[in-house]
Amino acid sequence: MYVRIPGNPFCNDFFPNAFVPVLSCPTEIDLCENQHLQLQATGYPGTGTITGYSWSGPVGFTSTQEDPVIMNNSSFYPGIGVHEYFVTVTDANGCTGVGEVTVTIFDAPVASIATPDTAYCIGGTTTLTATVSGGDNCSIIWQVFSGSSWQTVQTGGVT
Numbered sequence: 001m002y003v004r005i006p007g008n009p010f011c012n013d014f015f016p017n018a019f020v021p022v023l024s025c026p027t028e029i030d031l032c033e034n035q036h037l038q039l040q041a042t043g044y045p046g047t048g049t050i051t052g053y054s055w056s057g058p059v060g061f062t063s064t065q066e067d068p069v070i071m072n073n074s075s076f077y078p079g080i081g082v083h084e085y086f087v088t089v090t091d092a093n094g095c096t097g098v099g100e101v102t103v104t105i106f107d108a109p110v111a112s113i114a115t116p117d118t119a120y121c122i123g124g125t126t127t128l129t130a131t132v133s134g135g136d137n138c139s140i141i142w143q144v145f146s147g148s149s150w151q152t153v154q155t156g157g158v159t
Contacts (some may be wrong), residue, residue: 009091020042022055027100027101029101029102029106030103030106031103031106031107032046032105032106032107032135033079033080033105033108033109036061036071037069037070037077037103037105038067039055039085039087039101040067041055041066041067041087043066043090043097048091048092049091049092050091051092052090053065053089053090054068054087054088054089054090055085055087056086056087057076057078057083057084057085057086058083058084058085059075059076060076060101061085072131078103079105080106080107081104081105082102082103083102083104084100084103085100085101085103085104086098087099087100087101106135106136108135109132109135110132110134111130111131111132111140112130112133113128113131114131115127115128115129123143128142132134139155140155141154141155142154142155145158
């Protein structure tokens with residue numbers, strides 16, 4: 001396959017060994033708010049070595065790193081919703097490849113546990129009630145710490 005880029009003789013179909021750089025990156029990323037956002041791109045060079053990456057996205061985000069991380073407390077963190085990020089990879093001949101990533105950030109769930117009993121005897125019972133707010137399609141799993149690991153004792157409810 002040959003690609004012609006007008007004005008750049010190093011990136012066109014007149015040179016059978018000249019190819020534009022190819023960019024590979026995930027097309028969708030899903031995460032919950034409060035998680036860090038890891039963008040990823042892999043450039044495969046055309047006829048020249050990869051010389052750079054250029055990312056852009058919402059809230060003024062830009063980066064020249066291949067795989068930038070946007071920390072959840074950064075002013076560039078986009079927040080809950082669907083967001084588009086764009087990346088361009090450039091090789092030594094000035095040829096470019098482009099990619100786009102859709103990032104969906106979901107509302108993080110908040111769980112609270114309530115019980116009417118404040119004290120109970122060994123071997124006795126009590127009732128715990130879990131309430132989940134926020135989030136999307138959350139499951140409730142009850143676990144106890146036993147010895148050195150968590151054990152699931154009951155799975156129940158989906159909000």
